[in-house]
Amino acid sequence: MSVVPNRRIxxxxxxxxxxxxxxxxxxxxxxxxxxxAGGSIRGDDRGHVVVRALxxxxxxxxxxxxxxxxxxxxxxxxxxxxxxAGVYEPVSGLVEINGRVSALLDLSSGMDNEATGHENIFxxxxxxxxxxGQVATRVDxxxxxxxxxxxxxxxxxxxxxxxxxxxxxxxSTCIExxxxxxxxxxxxxxAEFIDKAERRLDALINKASVLxxxxxxxxxxxxxxxxxxxxxxxxxxxxxxxxxx
Amino acid sequence: xxxAAAVSIWFRLGWQDIRQRYRRSSLGPMWLTASLAxxxxxxxxxxxxxxxxxxxxYVPFLAMGLVIxxxxxxxxxxxxxxxxxxEGIIKQVRLPLSLHVFxxxxxxxxxxxxxxxxxxxxxxxxxxxxxxSWLSIPLGVLAVAATFVxxxxxxxxxxxxxxxxxxxxxxxxQILFFVTPVIWKPxxxxxxxxxxxxxxxxxxxxxxxxxxxxxxxxxGSWVFVAACTPLVTAVSLWFFGRCRPRIxxxx
Numbered sequence: 001m002s003v004v005p006n007r008r009i010x011x012x013x014x015x016x017x018x019x020x021x022x023x024x025x026x027x028x029x030x031x032x033x034x035x036x037a038g039g040s041i042r043g044d045d046r047g048h049v050v051v052r053a054l055x056x057x058x059x060x061x062x063x064x065x066x067x068x069x070x071x072x073x074x075x076x077x078x079x080x081x082x083x084x085a086g087v088y089e090p091v092s093g094l095v096e097i098n099g100r101v102s103a104l105l106d107l108s109s110g111m112d113n114e115a116t117g118h119e120n121i122f123x124x125x126x127x128x129x130x131x132x133g134q135v136a137t138r139v140d141x142x143x144x145x146x147x148x149x150x151x152x153x154x155x156x157x158x159x160x161x162x163x164x165x166x167x168x169x170x171x172s173t174c175i176e177x178x179x180x181x182x183x184x185x186x187x188x189x190x191a192e193f194i195d196k197a198e199r200r201l202d203a204l205i206n207k208a209s210v211l212x213x214x215x216x217x218x219x220x221x222x223x224x225x226x227x228x229x230x231x232x233x234x235x236x237x238x239x240x241x242x243x244x245x
Numbered sequence: 246x247x248x249a250a251a252v253s254i255w256f257r258l259g260w261q262d263i264r265q266r267y268r269r270s271s272l273g274p275m276w277l278t279a280s281l282a283x284x285x286x287x288x289x290x291x292x293x294x295x296x297x298x299x300x301x302x303y304v305p306f307l308a309m310g311l312v313i314x315x316x317x318x319x320x321x322x323x324x325x326x327x328x329x330x331x332e333g334i335i336k337q338v339r340l341p342l343s344l345h346v347f348x349x350x351x352x353x354x355x356x357x358x359x360x361x362x363x364x365x366x367x368x369x370x371x372x373x374x375x376x377x378s379w380l381s382i383p384l385g386v387l388a389v390a391a392t393f394v395x396x397x398x399x400x401x402x403x404x405x406x407x408x409x410x411x412x413x414x415x416x417x418x419q420i421l422f423f424v425t426p427v428i429w430k431p432x433x434x435x436x437x438x439x440x441x442x443x444x445x446x447x448x449x450x451x452x453x454x455x456x457x458x459x460x461x462x463x464x465g466s467w468v469f470v471a472a473c474t475p476l477v478t479a480v481s482l483w484f485f486g487r488c489r490p491r492i493x494x495x496x
Contacts, residue, residue: 018494021406082493086339089490101339109337114268115261123261126254127338155268 007099007178007209009061009084011236014093016054016079053079054090055234061210061227067238068221069214071231077214080231081105081181084212099178099209102128104186107168117152117159117167118143124171138174145200146170147193162189169197173204180208184215248343255344259351277315278359285311285363292428301371303430308367309454310427316357317389317449318418323349324397325404325411332496342492343485346397350390357386364457378456385452388470392449395481402488405495421446445473 053076061067069077082088083095085103110127111120121142125135143152146166148159156164165188188197205211205224212229215221221228222241229238248255267273288311289304296303324346328335331345367373404410424444431441441447448466455463 082336085337087336087493089493103338106333106337109333112261112265114265119261119264122257126257127334127340129338132253132257 007063008096009059009098009179009210009212010094010096011060011083012058012094012096014054014057014083014090014095015052016076016083016088016234017091018051018053020049020051052234054083054236056093057234057236058093059229059236059238061212061238063209065227066205066211066225067213067227067229068225068241069212069229069231070216070218070221075231076234076236077231078105078183079234080229080236081183081212081214084179085181097179100129101179101181102175102177102208103181104172105181105183107172107186108164111156111164111168113157114155116155117146117148120156120167121152121171124168125174128172128175130175142170142174145174145196165189166193173197173200175204177204177208179210179212180205182211182213185213185217185220248341248345248347251341251344252347254340255348255351258348259355262348262352263355274356274359277356278362281311281315281360282363282366285367288428296429296433298430305367305371305373305458306430306454307428308363309457310450312357312360312363313389313450313453314422314425314427315360316353316386317393317446318422319353319356320350320389320393320397321400321418322411322415323353324393325400325414327397327401328405328492328496329401329408329411335493335496342489343394343398346394346401349397350394354386354390368457373457376456376460378460378462381456381462382453385456388452388474389449392470392474392477395477398485399481402485402492402495405492406488425450445469448473 055076057076057080069080071077079088081103082105083090084097085101085105086097108124111124115123118139121139122132122135125138125142126132130138146152146169148163148167151159151163152167156167159167169186169188186197186201187194211224213221213224226241227238228241228244229236230244263274270276272279285304285308289300289307292298292307293300293303327345327349328342334340334345335342368375400410400414404414424440425446426441427450431438431447434441448463448469451463451466452470455461455466
């Protein structure tokens with residue numbers, strides 16, 4: 001892993017708009033709707049419905065920051081995480097990221113129900129940005145942590161949802177992140193596994209230089225974070241946690 | 246196009262797609278090969294009579310044509326769905342988008358290799374002796390694969406945005422099948438040769454098929470393919486470059 005000094009995220013006037021092609025825009029043509037939940041909805045010049053999920057968001061996150069992203073449903077939290085993960089390119093504005101980003105958004109994405117647990121460790125590991133060689137060196141540790149034993153040789157469709165999440169969690173967290181993105185605190189498995197997972201997640205977060213955690217839980221944000229990024233209709237305000245108490 | 250560099254990823258994912266088809270099925274993708282073989286036998290028997298052709302000349306022509314056509318048509322139809330089907334990955338991780346196209350093309354190349362098992366049987370049954378021109382076949386397969394990687398970048402993006410296009414393309418592929426000399430020989434066209442000469446698909450079929458049935462490297466078709474390549478490359482890369490940032494929003 002390359003050593004990047006001063007890991008940092010800088011967003012400048014970031015705008016993200018989703019085109020919605022299968023909604024009727026007729027009823028929206030004249031009006032600009034301001035709903036209680038979600039970003040602002042309007043029609044664009046060609047009559048498509050456009051949802052502005054991020055509206056001129058600007059902020060700067062520095063090495064060592066633990067940022068809690070809060071806001072009501074549809075305020076743009078997940079969109080923001082996807083922009084930071086590099087999935088969405090903003091319509092306008094600049095995002096500058098120094099450091100390697102690891103996103104724990106959907107833990108099981110890329111996994112295949114028909115494939116065995118072992119195959120899925122590789123599939124998921126590769127999609128987490130590991131090379132097949134790197135996965136191979138970690139596969140025993142991942143298998144051990146998941147506690148799935150012989151089930152790893154069976155197709156994943158035979159797993160209970162709890163077992164599936166154990167596996168997904170074990171693979172997804174075997175990374176060494178610079179910048180870690182999380183959508184809600186991960187809590188998986190039964191009582192015994194939850195403890196183990198909690199410790200692993202704590203260790204992971206401690207290793208990461210920057211954490212961006214979207215959550216609805218005030219308690220969690222106050223416990224883990226030192227800064228709060230409040231999202232409101234796509235606009236972002238970043239404050240230190242003391243100011244929000 | 247940085248997806249090409251992520252070869253370790255698409256290589257593995259493409260294999261995974263194939264293993265998927267073998268799972269819980271004793272023949273797996275060989276079922277497709279088996280049904281293709283039966284089609285060749287049935288059509289070879291019927292159409293050689295219908296078109297009043299010697300089976301010795303017609304059946305190898307039909308067999309090679311169908312094997313190649315299956316490859317090309319699945320590249321077209323799966324190419325249309327390439328980004329739509331990868332939605333789960335596209336929306337979660339940042340990976341080069343072309344990676345999905347390489348995965349799809351690689352997967353279909355493996356299926357082609359399955360179908361190619363038919364060829365030795367045809368060669369033995371109809372006494373086709375190996376010929377030096379066969380050495381150009383891998384190059385032909387590579388040319389087809391490369392071209393359809395480029396084309397799928399464009400159609401994959403278009404289809405992600407306009408969901409009607411996959412349906413339209415499916416009908417179009419049907420029409421292409423009848424317009425392209427796969428079940429009929431180009432020689433049987435006395436007038437209107439241009440229908441064949443200006444059909445790009447014909448030339449892409451021909452660069453693989455001609456060595457197998459006529460024991461020659463079809464220079465004319467290679468010239469056509471070589472002339473198409475810069476055009477296809479320029480248009481695709483320009484178009485894909487423009488759409489690429491929008492694709493995650495469309496899928």
